[in-house]
Amino acid sequence: MVLPIVAYGHPVLRKVASDIMIDHPGLDKLIANMWETMYNSNGVGLAAPQVNKDIRLFVIDTGQIFRNMEEEGEKHNYPDAPGMKAVFINAHIVEEEGEEWLYNEGCLSIPKIREDISRQQSVTLQYRDENFESHIRMFTGITARVILHEYDHIEGKLFIDYLPPLKRKLMKGKLADISKGKVNVDYKMLFPGK
Numbered sequence: 001m002v003l004p005i006v007a008y009g010h011p012v013l014r015k016v017a018s019d020i021m022i023d024h025p026g027l028d029k030l031i032a033n034m035w036e037t038m039y040n041s042n043g044v045g046l047a048a049p050q051v052n053k054d055i056r057l058f059v060i061d062t063g064q065i066f067r068n069m070e071e072e073g074e075k076h077n078y079p080d081a082p083g084m085k086a087v088f089i090n091a092h093i094v095e096e097e098g099e100e101w102l103y104n105e106g107c108l109s110i111p112k113i114r115e116d117i118s119r120q121q122s123v124t125l126q127y128r129d130e131n132f133e134s135h136i137r138m139f140t141g142i143t144a145r146v147i148l149h150e151y152d153h154i155e156g157k158l159f160i161d162y163l164p165p166l167k168r169k170l171m172k173g174k175l176a177d178i179s180k181g182k183v184n185v186d187y188k189m190l191f192p193g194k
Contacts, residue, residue, distance in 0.1 A: 002187070006051065009175070009179030012054055019056050035059055046108065049156075056090045095124045115160065123151075
């Protein structure tokens, strides 16, 4: 089932999410719905707070980015090609390393706004998969970036928080419009101002 994506301004997007237990009610169904919601909205990642759940859960499919690059004839030399599809439960960062690099990011909760954001090249995460098996793994390149973006969601942060204050001030009107539902998107959204 496609779930509505929570828009900028909703309090759940600023809440630090909680770890969950293996017997969390409806977890398998929620994960399935998150995949369906993410693909329906052409996303490459989706965190539980974006579907109004304050738990430490997110899904990613970075393979879509590489497939789009190939379809558009773009060359890439990212170490994580061809990408990966994965579920992350109770994720916690162990370490971030490498030089910071800029990449243009957007967010399903903040539609129609994209900005160049600087993030480190790799991240090591401790997390559980959809079978609740424990992992500690390092991710690099585009995959690390998408993971860090989604990880921010479970920490109550948004990609626009990395922008300089002046840039954020200049987009204040656009952000207010998003909160009020004055934005056209082709996926279901839940607006705090409506």
